[in-house]
Amino acid sequence: MLHVAEAARVSVATVSALINGTATVSPELSARIEQAIRDIGYKRNAIARSLKMGTTRTIGLTVPHITNPFFTAVVSVIQQAFDRAGYAVMLCCTDEDLNTQDDQIRLLLDRMVDGLIVARVGDGAILERIVADANVPVVLLDRLCEGVDTDAVVLDNQRAVFDAISYLVNLGHRRIGYITGTSDISPMHDRMTGYCEALQAAGLPVAEELIRSGDFHEIDGYNATMQLLSLHDRPSAIFSANNPMVIGTMKAIRDIGLSCPEDISVACFDDFPWSDVFQPQLTTVAQPVQAIGEQAANLLLDRLAGNRDAPPRKLVLKGRLMIRNSCRPLAAVVQSVSA
Amino acid sequence: MLHVAEAARVSVATVSALINGTATVSPELSARIEQAIRDIGYKRNAIARSLKMGTTRTIGLTVPHITNPFFTAVVSVIQQAFDRAGYAVMLCCTDEDLNTQDDQIRLLLDRMVDGLIVARVGDGAILERIVADANVPVVLLDRLCEGVDTDAVVLDNQRAVFDAISYLVNLGHRRIGYITGTSDISPMHDRMTGYCEALQAAGLPVAEELIRSGDFHEIDGYNATMQLLSLHDRPSAIFSANNPMVIGTMKAIRDIGLSCPEDISVACFDDFPWSDVFQPQLTTVAQPVQAIGEQAANLLLDRLAGNRDAPPRKLVLKGRLMIRNSCRPLAAVVQSVSA
DNA sequence: TGACACATTCGAAACGTTTAGATTAGCTTT
DNA sequence: AAAGCTAATCTAAACGTTTCGAATGTGTCA
Structure with a gap:
């Protein structure tokens, strides 16, 4: 961005304002900046942005086994939903192992994911603590978790x-x-x-x-x-x-x-x-894998959109024989x- | 980290040195710092670290359809391999759509992934340009791409x-x-x-x-x-x-x-x-899905370990009737x- | 002609790390 | 005792953004 600013003979603040549309920029400067962006092939650094903004537009998703067709289908739906919303999805497979799950959730939180969808594994005590520490919304998928009172989508x-x-x-x-x-x-x-x-x-x-x-x-x-x-x-x-x-x-x-x-x-x-x-x-x-995935995504997207204080919502869907x-x-x- | 440093009455540089083991820290200060870390419940911010270090320890993986059992299996293997290596995996499904693929690869590169594994889609021209722009190692999976001369794992x-x-x-x-x-x-x-x-x-x-x-x-x-x-x-x-x-x-x-x-x-x-x-x-x-996934992961991990200048390696595996x-x-x- | 509003633009301070180089203190050596 | 090492610690400058508040310029009104 610095290079762009120099090439367009403006300040970085103006470049940022133009890119984000956060302030009006005169047509003249806009043109110069846009030209410079093209010339240089500038791409905004999302990491720096995340650091400043405190949001990564990335969510974490953990499932026990992705080769289980049920989870495959749900992961696919969730991925699509977040893709549409401009979010990236970090996928982890816990292999039904509690320690792996802990490690992976920590890995995801370290990377400052904005939210978490978890088809949990094993005992909920550690998950409970992690989720409490983490300051991000969590949606439980498929499996409830005692002690973790948060949004959830499960089947009856x-x-x-x-x-x-x-x-x-x-x-x-x-x-x-x-x-x-x-x-x-x-x-x-x-x-x-x-x-x-x-x-x-x-x-x-x-x-x-x-x-x-x-x-x-x-x-x-x-x-x-x-x-x-x-x-x-x-x-x-x-x-x-x-x-x-x-x-x-x-x-x-x-x-x-x-x-x-x-x-x-x-x-x-x-x-x-x-x-x-x-x-x-x-x-x-x-x-109803489509509904399950979409509902889970919607619950999380709603929280991410700012609706943080609503009470936990638990969706129970019906299976079909x-x-x-x-x-x-x-x-x-x-x-x-x-x- | 600032809070930890203050609580332990040391500089942030010392805290960083201790956490990363990049310099020797006296037992006395080490104890104070570790205590402060525990008290505060400090977790290192991986985003800030990525910004400074220029590496995210995250890779991007795009496949056409995750519900295709072949890709499901390969994704599973790849995810496991990177998990072992301490990397996170961002998964995208392109739905065999060229534009979606472009968007997703850009999304991944924006987020500064350290590397890319791509089971590509459609025409290779745009992929070629994107990959050339991106300064990260790329491994092609399952599908070669004319004009993109990079590591690849395919079947005969x-x-x-x-x-x-x-x-x-x-x-x-x-x-x-x-x-x-x-x-x-x-x-x-x-x-x-x-x-x-x-x-x-x-x-x-x-x-x-x-x-x-x-x-x-x-x-x-x-x-x-x-x-x-x-x-x-x-x-x-x-x-x-x-x-x-x-x-x-x-x-x-x-x-x-x-x-x-x-x-x-x-x-x-x-x-x-x-x-x-x-x-x-x-x-x-x-x-041989296991081998395909492992080889693809190994090729990328090898590049990430610093082996950037080796000529492109193309692995051709055998199918079995x-x-x-x-x-x-x-x-x-x-x-x-x-x- | 001031005074004021408004539209643009800019400077600089964050965000939370890492790290090069400076500083300090305690030893050893001559 | 001065000089030179070594080890431990610190200061401060990055990394690439966003954003607040200040500065500048332009037009309007009394």
Whole structure:
């Protein structure tokens, strides 16, 4: 900017005024300055600007795994929204690891991000402290966090799983295996509650042996499914509460020589873009990823626009059961049992 | 830092020296300073540091679509690599749009990223100029760019498609539909060359009518497939040169009432994480995403470590044909034709 | 012809670091 | 005891912006 000012024979203040439109600059000087900018190929240094202004027009986004199609889709939507608003997005993947998450959030705050969208991981205590220290608005995504009372966008997980399990029950399934994530994050808790309530509402017992937990990865889903399928009285249906884990479930079913839906019905949380092209077409609980991403972005953009003092807003969206062909009716069995 | 210095009754220079270890500080003052840092909860301002140092420890990464599983995987690997190195990653999705790409690269350069990894889009002319202006190292990912002579990591696309088409030919397929991306980016060009060469090597004609192009999206694959399937003498196999488009291909096959592989064989570029779980299990050309991401990160990290003057390095990796069950042998047909 | 308002432009002080070079004090050496 | 080292610390100038308040010039009104 100094060079531009010299070339145009004006002060840097005038150049700044022209660039930002913060004061009227005479046509004559404007022309000279614009010419100088072109000649020199001047680009404003956003770092210096950030230092002075105290804002970076950059936000931080952390998710557990970007390869999880749900997060991939949400990240994509969020990125687009902030791109439109002229913000850059710093993306971090925590790999479901608490320490990694802490490091990354600190990294983002060090870089003075203007705001944070966090699909958190593990225990909330440290997150709580970090967020309190950080003087930036935070939006929780997908997962609430005890002690952190801030804007959030989540799904009505309990209801969504309730509906899915009820669907299986209505098809005649009585023993429904359930695979959950180990970590005690809110969605896992709520989904489990939905499972239990659906069974209870149907007058069915909640059997310990039918509930298996894993660590969110495909291999964990595989192992959990292997255990379920080796039970003496094995389940007729399996619900996987997590998207990548259901791939493991399908592999386990294949490896053990069974097929879906003939031998075992499968449903899971989170939809796949390709669900209705390949066989079996999985019955899933689809999250409204577009809405989730947009709402999260809007909440944060609203805070960034200056609305700092509004009370925390918690948006709860509805999931949608996508019924396909991976779950088989067990009517015959039901009748023989109830007869 | 000023407050810390005052609280510890030292100069800011001493505080800086201690924090960065750039000079020896007496144990006495060190203790006072560390105490003050704790008391105040001081965090170094990375923006001010960047301004002074001329480095942000942040890199920019642009890809066409993050929802394309290939890019999802590569982004994930790259993010991890830079995270380990203490760098932040700014992610942008260009949506295969040239103007968006320009805007985003400018946005990244404005923010003084230390380096850039670009899976480019469209015509390379503007990219060439931007990269020349920007004084940062650039690594091209997946797609080369004429006129931009810089580090790059790409696949041997020609060979990979040659192998895939040859495989189909060996199965007895004579009319092989080919769906490509419209844009004239290097991989599309090379893949097309591989297709033509494989046919020629087998003494087969390259028929215009069997080649369709689309715009990388599922819907484009759908439309292209519809056209191919409506041909009077329709192909017995279809190869889709792009990952999302093959979903469209499968939908079109389903909608038209055919099935794969019984009525038509399908193969495509880029593997899916779930390829071997669902039916049909697609035969694909798998890219070594882990290696691609790591190599790209390493190339850039090497430049960032100071190795600026080394000549541009172009890494060409090999694809791998993953043979599954989406392609059917046509032995009987072949014999009747050649008889 | 002052006095005043208004429109432009400018000088200089921030923002929070890093770092070169100056200063000081305590030793060693001759 | 003067001179020369060394180690520890400090002063002050950058980095490239924004912005406040001052300065300058021009036209209007009494």
